[in-house]
Amino acid sequence: MYQLHYFPGNANAAPHMVLEEIKADYELCLVDRTKNAQKSPEYLKLNPNGRIPTLVHGQFILNEAAAIVLYLVDNHPDAGLAPKVGTPERARFNQWLIFLTNSLQEELMIWQYPERLAGDDQAALDVVKRGSERRAGAFLDVIEEHLEKNGPFLLGNKLSAADFYLAMLARWGRPMTRPPRSRPHIANLLDRVTALPSVRRAYEREGITDEIC
Ligand SMILES: N[C@@H](CCC(=O)N[C@@H](CS)C(=O)NCC(=O)O)C(=O)O
Known part of the structure; x- marks a missing residue:
């Protein structure tokens, strides 16, 4: 199960589209920017830059929207959202x-x-x-x-x-x-x-x- 830490329309949107397209099992966790929650001590443990998004996959925590997209497409190669690695x-x-x-x-x-x-x-x-x-x-x-x-x-x-x-x-x-x-x-x-x-x-x-x- 993936957890995507998000705020509506933020840099989480592309990883979120990928999660949907690959039909992943995932949940959304709101980081409430209206309350500056991206800078809260709890969230800074997940993302020391205090930026959205963050992906949590078991014990693995990943920042940076593009890195999250890469991780997801490589974990789900059959979805065909990226060409084969090494080509x-x-x-x-x-x-x-x-x-x-x-x-x-x-x-x-x-x-x-x-x-x-x-x-x-x-x-x-x-x-x-x-x-x-x-x-x-x-x-x-x-x-x-x-x-x-x-x-x-x-x-x-x-x-x-x-x-x-x-x-x-x-x-x-x-x-x-x-x-x-x-x-x-x-x-x-x-x-x-x-x-x-x-x-x-x-x-x-x-x-x-x-x-x-
Ligand atoms: N390079 C980062 C940038 C993420 C980023 O800047 N996210 C914005 C929302 S789109 C954010 O968290 N802003 C809150 C802030 O800067 O306090 C990524 O692509 O994940």
Whole structure:
């Protein structure tokens, strides 16, 4: 039995979609961000960074959304959510997942929380907000161009957990001046991913029933 520590719509969403798609036995444990529970002494024992999500599997505790996705897809290879380890296809899958978490996700985090860098200096806030949105937009343009040539999914014709990860980040980016969905090939991928019963169920279980991407 897996336990996913989550808050609705947070970085738990992609691991949650994977848990649903692989039909895993799992339970959700709410980390109530409205009460700053991610910084509570109990949660910090699970995740010393005080960040969501965390996966608990028996005695094993795992942080970082992308690492959780990798752990799940490798524990359930028959679900086919990632190519076989050791193949060039798997290296490409890793490339996309790491790009999403390391580049796009980080830029979106800065864009969502510019005050973490700029403090309360309004001019600095504007610079950080504009710069991070521009940089996130450039990453999305790269994804769009890739999908146009090689889509409909990040790995071509094969749906993978990397597409789930992109769907999670695209949802965060809805308030952007140029939202991810305004790019037709990203929109097509999002339509396909969010039509999956597993993805709908994951968001539903988090209490999110509209605007899932
Ligand atoms: N690199 C981490 C980032 C996780 C992260 O930043 N989670 C956010 C929610 S989406 C969080 O816990 N924020 C609470 C905080 O920063 O106090 C991951 O991908 O798991």
